Amino acid sequence: MGCRKTTNADVFIASDDEWVVIESDGAESGSGMARNEPSLLPATDVAASRSFELIETDEAATMAYGFRVTVTSDDEYTAGARREAAAAAAWDKLGSAALRRSRAVEDVVLAWGIPPHARPTAWPVFSSAEALQLVYTEVYAKLASADGDAWVGATAGSADVARIDGDRAQIELDLRRTFPTNEFFASQAGLDSLRTILVAFARWSPIGYCQSLNYVAGLLRVVLGSDELAFWSLVHFVEDELLGYYTEGMSLFKADSALIGELLAELEPEASAVIDALGFDLSIVTAPWLLCLYVNTLPLAHVLHVWDMVMYSGASFLIRVALALLSAHAPLITAASDDFEAVYLALTQLPLLPPPHALVAAAATIDLGPEFSTRQREKLAPGELPQLCKAIAAHRAHFAL
Template structure:
């Protein structure tokens, strides 16, 4: 029976684990997931894949890049990806600058995989995802994951269908992570992270990208107790004191804990907060420079919404302030404004790390030891690469389409063999003989000038000796070469002799 969800009918509400292969084949023959779920072609889809304008402000906030500029950036990124280790070690500032300008959409998925270290992780664990994907998984986590699938970007054409291809891949990635890290299990905030990755890369690559984000960029965020996100909330609040004292005093006055407004921001990396054009730009910089970009985005939004006394007049209490932060003004989330403010905000990774240590000490003093000790956080792609140096074969770009070369015909084989035999025979017929050079070197002391002898008669059978060589070559104890010695000389020696005579001409 059809069920009404989000104002639209859903025709397929069965569990993903109970979908038969024949049913999947029947659905795939119909077309895209949007068609399966009742979305016909008259529904407009934006360039990011969202149906019916579900991503508000996307068109207004996006910056259009000229096609010529986009093609030039693609060529530059292809060169970087082909020599990734050299660029990251020697020209990392250039990589950062190009991430700040925006990664070309055609190469964004591949660039994210290289930046996060997921490419190296995948190559070093060949077959691991397939092994995890074939396992059943813990039923406790599977039930929770299935309930969350339809909540992840429900108006995107990839995830709009219940049991469609996008939701199936999302289920596989999240289930594989619960098997890869059973001590952490599944957290609801991991689903939008994995969904964003799946929009740009296959399921296996998205899995390793999720692993790197959970372990390197945001360690401890999705562990039981959420202690890491609480610590980062205190770090954000401490940094706000320096960036915007007015906003800091207002939040402190009304005792608004950071965990109330920044949890979804940080745990979902703003994928459920910003317009999609801004989300992609933030992720480009986040995967390059690390968590400091997430802190900067949060500080920019707080400063923009609560940074002046005039703006605080509209929110006199806790409730009004929270409503204001839940509905951020669209002009502060536009791609151009947001990226410019992020780059101008002076918050470095060193300041974040210094504040992290002070907050850990404060936590231990007030609450005791941390229950879950997360691994150290890596601040960006370069630190991840230096911590785990890759092999050259780990960075090679594997082609997505492999064309098998046709076997050569026997006639071609024979022609190649005949050519190789001819080359060998030519080499055997012309052995290299060492013949002493009858002419002196330029470093030898020049003899007293003498009148050159008359040139010998030239026969038709023997090679002719250049007149200039006989005139300009100095005469010493060695007798002039005979015609027989010249005939035996190799072309290389003849060219050397003519070169030496030319040099003598220049000196004389």
């Protein structure tokens, strides 16, 4: 069976006022967890969530993680505040169980996302960042030190000094391009923090630094509030979840981009036919989507909810989001017919972008099929990923001693 949208979408869709329970028939959920019976999540205290003070201007900006987030109406501001309050209430009701994968936790993450106060704890737990930090105790401090190059050389037996110097030069160029309007990165302390994280990564990983990682590391830093946790989370993404995205040949990214095209043909055949007829290379849009994990493509609220799901269920959710975006804009693609520019504008401006929870819910209903991993591997050069895995494992072994 190929890619499809599940007909019995056994997910919990959150409206602004309440939980809407959709019965399950025992099929697998968007993240692959079995569902055998319906359950009811905590109801939102609607009266409390409506107590937020309304803004009085037609267009105003609020601060989230140091970003100015523009809202265009009182209703938009209130809806966002209510959803954030509901997410916090649902999460807090889970108690200590919130940090263990379960159906109840998945339901909350899917419907509401992880609330801001919980992300600094939840993201490192659900990813392997916390585990990496525990295994490689004190390694980050040494990588981040002024003598980091020498320490890597002594510990790993050698250091690719030329490559690290080249990475350091590129990092300096990218620093001031990274969220220049963000409150934290507009300061020298913020720039120093990001530089330290990225240089430490260049020293740690045989893959080295790649442009676009500055945005991934930057968002990790402002959300997690810790250089070290941001570093290990970056390691998790690059070396565990997305190994082959940021290498010289970008093998896994190319495989995933090609696979998205194939899966789109199964989901939206008419739109796919238009794309093929135009000779439109989907990697034009999937590159910024996937390599930056939707940073700079989607609004902040969308990115955070998508990242919540990626942390919880894995990087394949990025593929589901890409397909959900393409599916949402399929009517515009089909209507464009032979207009290349119209397709390009539709997929770069995303005028039919659903709200964050609706996008995530739509992505979760896309079944990639049990053969997804096999199809993905078939598009890679033989032995390429195993060789990368072997190199990463050997490199990590030096630091674990």
